[in-house]
Every structure is written in C-alpha cells, then in structure tokens.
Amino acid sequence: MKISKEIEFIIAVDALKNVNRRNYNADDSRRENTAEHSWQIIILAQILYPYAKNKENVDLLRVIRMLSIHDLVEIEAGDTFLFDEVGMIGKFEREKKSAQNIFGKLNEPLRSDFYNLWLEFEEESTPDAIFACAIDRIMPFILNSKTSGKSWTEAGVTEKQIRNMLENAITRASDEMGEAFRLLLDENIFNGKVAP
C-alpha cells in the first residue's frame, strides 16, 4: 500500500486527543486536550490574521501548518503548563527528542518539513513563527478571561507571570491583540481571577 507510512502516522498522532492541558473548556466542564486546542488556534489564526503586524510578510498557510503540528511533541513529552517554572526546565530538549521520534515516522521530505516547522515555531524569530506563537499564547488567555479562569486561580497565577510569558509575545505580533491583552488583563485583575 503506497500510503502505509502516512496511515501509521495519522494513527500514531491520534494519541494527542489524550493529552490534557491545564485550562478548561469555555463551559468549565473539563480540561481541554491538545488536539482540541490545536484545532481552535487554527481557527483563531484565520480570524486574527487581518490584524497581524506586517501581514504581507506572514504566510497564513505556514502559520496554520505550524500550529497544527507544533504540539505533536506532547504525545511523548506531555503538556507543560506555561506558568510551571520547574516544568519549563529542559522542556526544549525533551520536546526535540519527541519531535525526532514522531516526525521520524514519516518519509522525506515531509519528515524534515514538519521538523523544521516545529523548530521554527520554537525559535519564535520569523514573522510566521512570531504570529503563530502569539495566537498559541492568547488562546488560553482568552479562554481563562472569558470563563471562571479556573486554571489561573487553581495555580494562583499572578499578573507578573502573565505579563512575563505573554505580553511581549502578543504585542510584537499585533497591536489589536496587544490592546485586547491589556484590557482583558486589567479586567481579570479587577475581578480577582489574577493575583496582583
């Protein structure tokens, strides 16, 4: 069968549906998983693309492709909560190994293509990666802002932590996303969902 490697790969990545993230779905019924999150940021990228800074330099296809595969490393490495400072230690090395394993199931050129997209996302330096990264960071921020913010209050996340991890990543990608970040953060500090 000519597409047998591709079929093995798509079955292997099914495991991403079992990787739970910290934050909750909008209805607070349960934690979301990484497959769901990956889909949601692909929608978000499309609706916020008109607001990307220098969007003539941002390639929406590459952004979406990055977003779709950047979390596949979590199948082996697990999800690391953005505000878990201990968990963040060694994250890149763990995920790099996982990237080699998961993308290694594919033939070339797709193997290198996916691996390089993953690496580009992690390095956050190209226009595509900067926009993709901002989308990935603002999504759980929006979810927490518009719901009870349970994953923030559970972990006692502070304004400083949020600013450190999100503010620059979001504002460098889009003025309008930056505005939303500031307004929603103020509101959430005022509401007591974020510790001052």
Next chain:
Amino acid sequence: MKISKEIEFIIAVDALKNVNRRNYNADDSRRENTAEHSWQIIILAQILYPYAKNKENVDLLRVIRMLSIHDLVEIEAGDTFLFDEVGMIGKFEREKKSAQNIFGKLNEPLRSDFYNLWLEFEEESTPDAIFACAIDRIMPFILNSKTSGKSWTEAGVTEKQIRNMLENAITRASDEMGEAFRLLLDENIFNGKVAP
C-alpha cells in the same frame, strides 16, 4: 476593544469540543469529538496532499481552511452519522441555517468567506472541495480499519453502505487513497468488521 467580535466567535466555537461523533479514538477509550476530528483531518490533508490528483489545481491553504470550519455547523445541527440514512434527510437545510448563525457572528469579509468555504465543501465540485471531502471521509474509515471498528460493528455497517458513501468520493481525489481504500476494505470484510 477592536477584536471583540473575534473573541466572541472563538468562545462560541468552543462548543465544538462537546459534539461527539460516532467513531472512537484509536485506543477505543471513548468517542472522538468534532474539534479533535477537525484537527486530525488538517494533519491528514498535509500528509496526503502529495497524492492528490492534479495537485497543481489543489490549494492546500483553502483545503485546510475548509476542513477547519466545515463542521462548525454541528454546534447547532449536531453530528450526523454518515450511514444514518434517516438522519441524512434534511441535513443540508439544517446545517445551512446553522452556518448562517455561526458565521453571522463575524464581520465581513470573514463572514462570507467562511460561509462560502462551507458551501463549497458541501457542494463537492471544485478541486479543493473534492480533495477536502475525500480527506474527511477517509479519516474515520482509517480509524475504524486500524482499530476494533466499533462504530461500524455497533451500527452493522455493510460493504455496500461504505462503498456508496466513500468509494467514489475517495477514488476521484487520489489514486493512492483509492488503493488504500480498496485494500483496507477487503481486509475489514475478511476480518468481519464490515458486514458483507
């Protein structure tokens, strides 16, 4: 806030994570939901794109965008099992109303853009829609083929039903996908997962 409509929309579509489909995840632990399925077909489109017939006429960005939003109508209309002949009656009209409601939450031009992508997918006549549709149909077929096939055996799905709904949709999009369909179907009939 300049992106307030976009934020409302992304929160509204979160409900897709609660729409369960008939078939099961690869580990048979539970039924998959439509958000997870939407993500998985975006991966599948990328890895099978090299096998698309006349792929110079297939625009991968448009295919992925279609796949990402085509099931948003299920938030209101629910998922209809492909082999549920009664459920399929009136499906298009129900989903059309749902498409108008969900995409109506966005400003132009995105509202019409998404609506037209949804409609193009449903009509299955452009090269992009034909490839996207084949990807959407072959994904649950692969999942059932490579697992216990519980959603097929639960519903007593027959070879004829599968051929009617999938064979032409898949083979017209790709020779290699057509080959996989035939080989896996034979195997599944032999294994007794599909009723002859």
